[in-house]
Amino acid sequence: MVGGDIFSVLEISALVSGHAAPFAFASGGVIALLTGYAYVKLGLHFRSDGGVSLTRDIFASLLITTQIYIVIALVAVGNLTPAEINHYKEYALVVAAKPALGQAGFLLIGLGALLSTSASSTFLLLFMAIHLSALRWRRVIHAKVWPLLGFPDGQLLLGDVDGLPLETQPSKRGPDRHVLSGRGER
Numbered sequence: 001m002v003g004g005d006i007f008s009v010l011e012i013s014a015l016v017s018g019h020a021a022p023f024a025f026a027s028g029g030v031i032a033l034l035t036g037y038a039y040v041k042l043g044l045h046f047r048s049d050g051g052v053s054l055t056r057d058i059f060a061s062l063l064i065t066t067q068i069y070i071v072i073a074l075v076a077v078g079n080l081t082p083a084e085i086n087h088y089k090e091y092a093l094v095v096a097a098k099p100a101l102g103q104a105g106f107l108l109i110g111l112g113a114l115l116s117t118s119a120s121s122t123f124l125l126l127f128m129a130i131h132l133s134a135l136r137w138r139r140v141i142h143a144k145v146w147p148l149l150g151f152p153d154g155q156l157l158l159g160d161v162d163g164l165p166l167e168t169q170p171s172k173r174g175p176d177r178h179v180l181s182g183r184g185e186r
Contacts, residue, residue, distance in 0.1 A: 035124050075100075 076085065076096040085092045097105030 031121075031124070034127075037127075 072093060076092055079096040079099055080088070080092060084095070088095045094106050094109050097109055101108065
C-alpha cells in the first residue's frame, strides 16, 4: 500500500518506455520498500507511549485505507464493465468517477495520486537526511557531507518548518535521537 501510487505512476512510464518496464517496476519496489522501512523506523524512533500509538495508528491507517480501496473498487465496478476497465487500465478510476463528479472527479483523483506519491517521496527524503546525519555522527561517513552549499544540515533538502531551521544533528542522547524542528528532543 505504501508504494501503490508509485506503481501506478510507473505503470504509465512503463507503457511509454516499452522494454524498460521490468526496470521501472523494480525501481518502484525498491522505493516502496525503503519508504515502508522509513515509516516503521521513524515511528519506532519517535514513540512517546511505548509503541502503543504506533500500533494503534498503523491499524487505523490500514483499516481506513482498506475501506477507501473497497469503496473505490465498488464505484469502478458499478460504473464500468470489465471490458471498459480493461480498456482504460490505469485511467479506469477517473472514467468511473466522471459520471458522478465530472471534471472535478478527474482533478480530485489525479491530485490525490499526486499528493500521495509526493508525500511518500518527501518522507523518504526526510528519512535519508536523518539516516545520513546518524552515519556522520557515528563517523561511518568520513567525508564532510554537510553543510552543503552553505546550508545547515539537511536544510537544502528539507527546508524550514514554521520558520525554524530544520536540524538533523544527533542529540546528546545518542545517534538515534534527533532534533527535528529546533523545538527540542522528541
